[in-house]
Amino acid sequence: MLAQNYTTLIAIFLLTALAHSQEAKPSKASLSIRAFMHDPSSTAAQMYLKDEKGHMVKLNLTPEDLGMPQLTIPVDGSLILFNTAGVDPKNPESIVAAQVAVPKNMQRAIVIIIPGPANSSPAYRMVLIDDSAEAFPPGASKVLTLVSFDTALEAGEHKVLCSPGKVTNVAAVKKLDPYNMAQTDFYFKENDAWTVFSECKMKYIDAYRQIFIAYIRPGSKAPELTTLIDLMPRAASAK
Incomplete structure (x- = not known):
């Protein structure tokens, strides 16, 4: 019964995140991220993002730890991760693995990647944690x-x-x-x-x-x- 509620919880979580994303103003500044993939059913996922120069690069993912920092620039105020390094110009959204709005003043973020509900598109969701010392102080x-x-x-x-x-x-x-x-x-x-x-x-x-x-x-x-x-x-x- 508890496991059956997981999908419902993800849906609630995403609606909450959507509400916050609608309040967040788009960010055009570069964003430093450290990512962690939390998918107990699969540890082999690979993802990509565009660096600050617009080049597609592999997302740094480390088992059981945060990946090394990477710089990216949000697209229309959103952080976007991709399934592959190549983009289909006729259907660019087909390779989107996850997307989330970035608050305007966020410069550093810890990105927790979680699987979405079964058969959802994109397949993954992201939770952003402000990585600044003010929002996430030492020892906290x-x-x-x-x-x-x-x-x-x-x-x-x-x-x-x-x-x-x-x-x-x-x-x-x-x-x-x-x-x-x-x-x-x-x-x-x-x-x-x-x-x-x-x-x-x-x-x-x-x-x-x-x-x-x-x-x-x-x-x-x-x-x-x-x-x-x-x-x-x-x-x-x-x-």
């Missing part, structure tokens, strides 16, 4: 919830409700043991009771940012968790 976490029911995170001093189909901000954890570790547990609501679906001790320091992705596989009864640890770049030393 983001929780992307790809399930159709409430989940919750308990980490250090934080107890945070994570709503379906949204990105939840979590401030840096400060209640740590002498090794900068904190118990980090995720729960989902089942029959009016909270049930843990992921529990571990994690290190929280300002050099790290965390992205948690809660999702459910078809046929499963409980959510699963993907965790990305993003190492913050060191500031350049003064000369």
Whole structure:
């Protein structure tokens, strides 16, 4: 039953994203992206994008991690990914793999790529996370919830409700043991009771940012968790 709700959740998530995209004003400035493909059913997907010079290049995708940064220029205010490097001039939309509106002032983005509903076109959807230090500060976490029911995170001093189909901000954890570790547990609501679906001790320091992705596989009864640890770049030393 939970797995059957996944498609409904994706539809809700896309409608929400569409509403935000209609509010976002087109961006013509270059955009630096780091991408992650979150498709538990397939890890072999390849995608392409146009770089800042308009050349079609392969999208940097790394298993279990964010890809290396790439520069692109949004087209009519949207980030577009392609299935192949060649474009059919008679039917350019046929090779579009995913498309999402980019907010006007966004200069750096973490791009989470997720599969859309079965037989949808384009086949994939994207979630943009503002990669600036102001929007995603050192030590902070983001929780992307790809399930159709409430989940919750308990980490250090934080107890945070994570709503379906949204990105939840979590401030840096400060209640740590002498090794900068904190118990980090995720729960989902089942029959009016909270049930843990992921529990571990994690290190929280300002050099790290965390992205948690809660999702459910078809046929499963409980959510699963993907965790990305993003190492913050060191500031350049003064000369």
